[in-house]
Amino acid sequence: MFSSSEYSILTESDLREFTRSVFLKIGCSADHATLASDVLLAADLRGIDSHGVARLSGYVRLWQKGRINTVPNIKIIRQKQSTATIDADGALGLVSAPFAMQLAIERSGKFGSGMIAVGNSNHFGIAGYHAMMALEFDMIGFAMTNASPLVAPTRSKERMLGTNPMAYAIPAGKYDPVVIDLATSTAANGKLEIAQRKKKTVPQGWIQTKDGEQTIDPNALKEGGALLPLGSFEDQGSHKGFALSALVDIFSGVLSGANFGPWVPPFVSFLDVLPNLPGKGLGHFVGAMEVDGFIETNEFKRKMDQWIERFKNSQLVSESKPVIIPGEPETMQKAERALNGIPLIDSVVADLTSMAEMLKLDHPFI
Amino acid sequence: MFSSSEYSILTESDLREFTRSVFLKIGCSADHATLASDVLLAADLRGIDSHGVARLSGYVRLWQKGRINTVPNIKIIRQKQSTATIDADGALGLVSAPFAMQLAIERSGKFGSGMIAVGNSNHFGIAGYHAMMALEFDMIGFAMTNASPLVAPTRSKERMLGTNPMAYAIPAGKYDPVVIDLATSTAANGKLEIAQRKKKTVPQGWIQTKDGEQTIDPNALKEGGALLPLGSFEDQGSHKGFALSALVDIFSGVLSGANFGPWVPPFVSFLDVLPNLPGKGLGHFVGAMEVDGFIETNEFKRKMDQWIERFKNSQLVSESKPVIIPGEPETMQKAERALNGIPLIDSVVADLTSMAEMLKLDHPFI
Numbered sequence: 001m002f003s004s005s006e007y008s009i010l011t012e013s014d015l016r017e018f019t020r021s022v023f024l025k026i027g028c029s030a031d032h033a034t035l036a037s038d039v040l041l042a043a044d045l046r047g048i049d050s051h052g053v054a055r056l057s058g059y060v061r062l063w064q065k066g067r068i069n070t071v072p073n074i075k076i077i078r079q080k081q082s083t084a085t086i087d088a089d090g091a092l093g094l095v096s097a098p099f100a101m102q103l104a105i106e107r108s109g110k111f112g113s114g115m116i117a118v119g120n121s122n123h124f125g126i127a128g129y130h131a132m133m134a135l136e137f138d139m140i141g142f143a144m145t146n147a148s149p150l151v152a153p154t155r156s157k158e159r160m161l162g163t164n165p166m167a168y169a170i171p172a173g174k175y176d177p178v179v180i181d182l183a184t185s186t187a188a189n190g191k192l193e194i195a196q197r198k199k200k201t202v203p204q205g206w207i208q209t210k211d212g213e214q215t216i217d218p219n220a221l222k223e224g225g226a227l228l229p230l231g232s233f234e235d236q237g238s239h240k241g242f243a244l245s246a247l248v249d250i251f252s253g254v255l256s257g258a259n260f261g262p263w264v265p266p267f268v269s270f271l272d273v274l275p276n277l278p279g280k281g282l283g284h285f286v287g288a289m290e291v292d293g294f295i296e297t298n299e300f301k302r303k304m305d306q307w308i309e310r311f312k313n314s315q316l317v318s319e320s321k322p323v324i325i326p327g328e329p330e331t332m333q334k335a336e337r338a339l340n341g342i343p344l345i346d347s348v349v350a351d352l353t354s355m356a357e358m359l360k361l362d363h364p365f366i
Numbered sequence: 367m368f369s370s371s372e373y374s375i376l377t378e379s380d381l382r383e384f385t386r387s388v389f390l391k392i393g394c395s396a397d398h399a400t401l402a403s404d405v406l407l408a409a410d411l412r413g414i415d416s417h418g419v420a421r422l423s424g425y426v427r428l429w430q431k432g433r434i435n436t437v438p439n440i441k442i443i444r445q446k447q448s449t450a451t452i453d454a455d456g457a458l459g460l461v462s463a464p465f466a467m468q469l470a471i472e473r474s475g476k477f478g479s480g481m482i483a484v485g486n487s488n489h490f491g492i493a494g495y496h497a498m499m500a501l502e503f504d505m506i507g508f509a510m511t512n513a514s515p516l517v518a519p520t521r522s523k524e525r526m527l528g529t530n531p532m533a534y535a536i537p538a539g540k541y542d543p544v545v546i547d548l549a550t551s552t553a554a555n556g557k558l559e560i561a562q563r564k565k566k567t568v569p570q571g572w573i574q575t576k577d578g579e580q581t582i583d584p585n586a587l588k589e590g591g592a593l594l595p596l597g598s599f600e601d602q603g604s605h606k607g608f609a610l611s612a613l614v615d616i617f618s619g620v621l622s623g624a625n626f627g628p629w630v631p632p633f634v635s636f637l638d639v640l641p642n643l644p645g646k647g648l649g650h651f652v653g654a655m656e657v658d659g660f661i662e663t664n665e666f667k668r669k670m671d672q673w674i675e676r677f678k679n680s681q682l683v684s685e686s687k688p689v690i691i692p693g694e695p696e697t698m699q700k701a702e703r704a705l706n707g708i709p710l711i712d713s714v715v716a717d718l719t720s721m722a723e724m725l726k727l728d729h730p731f732i
Binding site: 078079080081082083084085110111112113115117140152153154155156157158160168170178180182183184186187203204205206208211212230231232235236237239240241242243244246247249250254255256257260261262278279289290291292293294295299300303304306307310311314315316317318321322323324326 | 476623659
């Protein structure tokens with residue numbers, strides 16, 4: 001482990017092994033612990049630091065509160081040939097979402113596509129991980145989830161929706177796959193936390209105060225404010241971001257029998273679950289579509305390469321800022337971090353260290 | 367017909383009959399003419415004036431140029447159980463997209479879901495029309511299409527993408543269905559045209575100049591500028607709008623064997639199609655999913671009612687501005703216009719009148 005005054009660098013294998021030991025300690029099976037660690041490490045490797053091991057102690061605290069079942073009986077509760085609904089039995093979303101994706105891939109292999117709703121689940125990590133499971137089968141994969149309410153609909157000052165991400169993974173030929181993975185809010189909560197820590201302001205359009213006024217103070221969220229939907233303001237199309245977030249909420253929450261809107265159970269264990277819930281846990285919606293069900297796979301990949309090349313070569317506003325193909329920065333980050341290690345900021349290291357001590361586990365932190 | 371100095375009001379039936387006569391005149395079958403008119407009238411009734419009869423002469427001009435085939439042999443060219451690709455044979459998208467939706471609905475009835483790519487097609491009107499076809503079967507419907515390049519990717523000054531809309535229609539119980547129908551650009555081109563006509567500026571974040579600079583001049587688009595993706599600027603998440611537009615382009619264009627990106631044939635007949643096209647025409651992607659394949663239909667509808675009520679009752683920033691459920695304004699507009707008629711601005715009336723005279727058709731305009 002390398003350590004500076006602000007962060008430490010861990011090897012992927014050290015961090016993976018430690019993460020796995022935590023999931024084993026809280027009662028996960030060996031398979032589930034391996035899988036859950038893989039989802040978290042994928043986030044850290046891809047540079048989505050807010051959704052990797054930085055969240056590990058959060059999952060543990062939810063388990064301590066009895067809100068995560070580490071020995072779940074995940075089962076299909078309703079199905080047709082190309083659709084199904086899964087009850088995750090309170091599982092880690094890190095486990096139930098890959099289960100659902102495997103089912104989506106199997107149905108896609110048989111019928112061309114598979115669309116799976118998952119209810120009674122928990123936070124599933126990065127959406128991109130699940131969507132990307134389809135790639136090795138030459139399928140297009142997607143994954144979405146609802147989440148703790150932090151986002152206000154256009155014209156509202158109330159937190160009604162999560163950052164409700166959606167991810168799509170699309171195979172290419174000689175280039176890396178196109179991987180779209182985005183929160184339907186203007187900014188993800190993790191970016192606000194970075195600004196809070198560094199005592200910086202945030203750009204216009206990320207958040208509003210508890211009274212619904214514009215602000216650039218990242219602390220406004222803690223003080224009862226809300227994140228804004230993609231588009232930020234009504235004149236700039238925030239009603240579209242709201243509609244996309246609503247779509248994720250309805251597909252993930254209503255269709256699966258999970259909670260939706262403001263009833264989605266909060267990720268942080270110190271906030272209580274609301275009374276009179278309309279559903280169970282939170283929900284995901286995932287799917288796969290076999291490319292070959294639409295077009296010859298090699299032709300598709302060749303055309304995706306042409307698509308990628310054409311967009312990379314589009315005329316730039318500034319020669320120093322290239323057009324970014326969705327997924328490209330994460331793929332580069334992964335190659336770099338797999339080689340040189342994963343940086344963790346001091347507050348995350350301190351949090352993981354105290355959690356390891358609480359759980360009486362060996363840990364790789366100095 | 368009522369007429370003022372700025373607009374005339376036509377009855378739905380007069381406008382429908384006239385529109386149908388135009389499609390018949392350019393060679394459509396009776397069924398196709400009825401269907402194509404229904405799609406355009408749905409736009410006018412729902413208040414999406416830019417996509418209704420205002421576009422009728424545009425379709426006619428494309429037909430005159432030989433770019434629309436009014437006697438198409440629309441056929442399935444590849445399929446699995448729950449997926450298919452359709453070659454629209456150069457048809458009006460107003461005809462090929464409903465054909466594809468019918469197939470999606472049929473497959474959804476058999477297998478739970480149906481996902482259909484459509485290539486070799488043309489402009490399909492409002493996306494919402496096609497998505498809503500699924501509603502009467504208690505299915506969720508969706509439709510997306512690529513379109514004439516007008517939108518620059520984040521960091522580019524080149525028009526590489528259409529306003530690439532996506533629509534989702536979701537059944538509810540006692541309330542109207544939730545109908546999401548949005549361009550993945552910050553603003554649709556129609557809104558810019560209104561500002562140009564009224565000689566007004568547009569809000570920040572709608573367009574950039576040909577050099578990629580911010581502007582509020584709606585004429586910048588005509589002068590080689592570009593529309594901006596939802597999010598408008600990089601700090602406000604425009605890369606997400608770009609990614610969503612890319613998704614629509616890849617699903618509609620690449621998967622279907624149609625053109626994609628800057629190669630999508632322009633809607634306006636005075637712009638030529640580019641050489642060395644990678645595909646045929648433009649493309650759509652539509653689908654349907656049976657609610658019953660995931661959850662008991664009445665339970666879903668009851669929960670959708672709860673979802674709608676809770677969002678309508680969320681705390682408002684300003685008491686005079688209610689939260690809008692997606693699709694609500696269009697449903698209200700439709701009820702009003704079905705009763706009181708459809709207003710057409712003078713320039714549209716003049717355009718339709720001269721087209722009627724050119725085609726030697728009776729028309730309802732004074």
